[in-house]
Amino acid sequence: MKTNKPYLLVGQGIAGTVLAHHFLQANIPFEIWDSPKHINSSYAAGGIFNPVTGRKLEKTWKAETLFDYLFPFYQQLEATVGKAFFYPMPLFRPFANAEMRQWLMDRKQEINHDFLVWTEEGVWIKQAGWVDAASLLESSKTYFANLGIFAERTFQEEDTDHFKAVIYCEGFHATQNPIWNKLPFLPAKGELIRFHSNEPSRDHILNKNGFILPLPDGAFKVGATYRWDEFTPFPTASSREELISKLSSMGVSHYELLDTFVGIRPATQDRRPFVGMLTENLGIFNGFGSKGVSLSPYFARSFVQAILGEKELEPEVSIRRYSHLFSV
Ligand SMILES: Cc1cc2nc3c(=O)[nH]c(=O)nc-3n(C[C@H](O)[C@H](O)[C@H](O)COP(=O)(O)OP(=O)(O)OC[C@H]3O[C@@H](n4cnc5c(N)ncnc54)[C@H](O)[C@@H]3O)c2cc1C
Structure with a gap:
C-alpha cells in the first residue's frame, strides 16, 4: 500500500547522519531522532580513514571503491552544512625496528603498492x-533541525505507526534492542585521550601500534584502546595506562x-556491516565497527539505491545474510 508517511532514522551517529544526507539527496521524506541519553560512539x-591495514600492509576491504566515493562525498557535505570537518592527511607508519623493516622488504613483491610510498624509516600512506x-x-544536527526533520528524542516501539518505515542506526544499542539483538554483533569498547605537546608532528598522522592525530586547535589525540570485557560508558585506569604507554612508544x-x-x-563477528530492510517497514544501518567514517558513505548510497529499487544491495553487507535468525 502506498503511503505518504516519512521514514524514521533512529540515531544520529555517523551512520544515521551519513544515511540522512543520502536520503535528502534522493528526496526521500524522513525524520531523524537522536537520544541524548544513549552512548554515542561517533563523538569518541x-x-x-586509512586504506592500508595490518602487519603486511594489506589494502582494506573494497579500499578503492570506498575511498573514491568518500573523498567527494565528505567534501561536498562540508559545503552543504557550511562547516569544515574533512582533513585529508598523509599517515606515516614507521618500521618498528630493523627486523620489521627487513621482514617487510622481503615481502615487497607480494605487497600492493597503490597507496604506499616507501622510505628508509617507514611507509607513507596516501x-x-x-x-x-x-x-x-x-553541523548536520543544526542543518536537519533547520529543515524541521530532527528531534532530540528516544524512539520507542509505540512511535512506529507514524512512519512508513523505521531504520535503526542505533550503534551499540542495537545489541539491546529485541528486534536486532539476535544479530552477531561483537562490540568493542574504546578510549582515546586529547593532549597537548610540542613533540609530535602536525603534518601527518603517526601510526605505530596506535595513532597520534594532530587537531586544528593545536592539541593532539592518542588512541585507541580495544576491550571486550565490559561496556560501561566510563573511562578505566587500565585503558589510560595503555594510552600513556602508546604515547611513549x-x-x-x-x-x-x-x-x-x-x-x-558497533563491530560485527563477520566484520561486515548490517544494512538493509528486514521487512517493508523495518530496516537497519549498523555494524560499522572501527570504520564508520570510511564504510558508511558508500553503503548509505547502496542502501538508498536499494530502497529506490535501482540496485540490489551487496550480499556481503545485506541483512538478508542473516534472515534465518529472524524466521519464526
Ligand atoms: C575510541 C574510539 C576510536 C575510534 N576511532 C575511529 C576512527 O579513527 N575511524 C573510524 O572510522 N571509526 C572509529 N571509531 C568507530 C566509530 O566510532 C564507529 O564506527 C561509529 O561511530 C559508529 O557510528 P554509529 O552511528 O553506528 O553509532 P553511534 O555513534 O553510537 O550512534 C548511535 C546513535 O543512536 C542513538 N540511539 C540509540 N538508540 C536510540 C533510540 N532508541 N532513540 C534515539 N536514538 C538512539 C544514540 O544516542 C547515538 O547517538 C572509533 C571508536 C572508538 C570508541
Whole structure:
C-alpha cells in the first residue's frame, strides 16, 4: 500500500547522519531522532580513514571503491552544512625496528603498492586522513533541525505507526534492542585521550601500534584502546595506562593530558556491516565497527539505491545474510 508517511532514522551517529544526507539527496521524506541519553560512539572516534591495514600492509576491504566515493562525498557535505570537518592527511607508519623493516622488504613483491610510498624509516600512506566526527554531527544536527526533520528524542516501539518505515542506526544499542539483538554483533569498547605537546608532528598522522592525530586547535589525540570485557560508558585506569604507554612508544615524553573519550564500536563477528530492510517497514544501518567514517558513505548510497529499487544491495553487507535468525 502506498503511503505518504516519512521514514524514521533512529540515531544520529555517523551512520544515521551519513544515511540522512543520502536520503535528502534522493528526496526521500524522513525524520531523524537522536537520544541524548544513549552512548554515542561517533563523538569518541578518532575519525581516521586509512586504506592500508595490518602487519603486511594489506589494502582494506573494497579500499578503492570506498575511498573514491568518500573523498567527494565528505567534501561536498562540508559545503552543504557550511562547516569544515574533512582533513585529508598523509599517515606515516614507521618500521618498528630493523627486523620489521627487513621482514617487510622481503615481502615487497607480494605487497600492493597503490597507496604506499616507501622510505628508509617507514611507509607513507596516501589517501588517508580523518573526519572531525563531532563537527560533522553537530553541523548536520543544526542543518536537519533547520529543515524541521530532527528531534532530540528516544524512539520507542509505540512511535512506529507514524512512519512508513523505521531504520535503526542505533550503534551499540542495537545489541539491546529485541528486534536486532539476535544479530552477531561483537562490540568493542574504546578510549582515546586529547593532549597537548610540542613533540609530535602536525603534518601527518603517526601510526605505530596506535595513532597520534594532530587537531586544528593545536592539541593532539592518542588512541585507541580495544576491550571486550565490559561496556560501561566510563573511562578505566587500565585503558589510560595503555594510552600513556602508546604515547611513549610513539616517542612523546612531554605532554599534558586533557580529556578522555569513551565509546563502544558497533563491530560485527563477520566484520561486515548490517544494512538493509528486514521487512517493508523495518530496516537497519549498523555494524560499522572501527570504520564508520570510511564504510558508511558508500553503503548509505547502496542502501538508498536499494530502497529506490535501482540496485540490489551487496550480499556481503545485506541483512538478508542473516534472515534465518529472524524466521519464526
Ligand atoms: C575510541 C574510539 C576510536 C575510534 N576511532 C575511529 C576512527 O579513527 N575511524 C573510524 O572510522 N571509526 C572509529 N571509531 C568507530 C566509530 O566510532 C564507529 O564506527 C561509529 O561511530 C559508529 O557510528 P554509529 O552511528 O553506528 O553509532 P553511534 O555513534 O553510537 O550512534 C548511535 C546513535 O543512536 C542513538 N540511539 C540509540 N538508540 C536510540 C533510540 N532508541 N532513540 C534515539 N536514538 C538512539 C544514540 O544516542 C547515538 O547517538 C572509533 C571508536 C572508538 C570508541
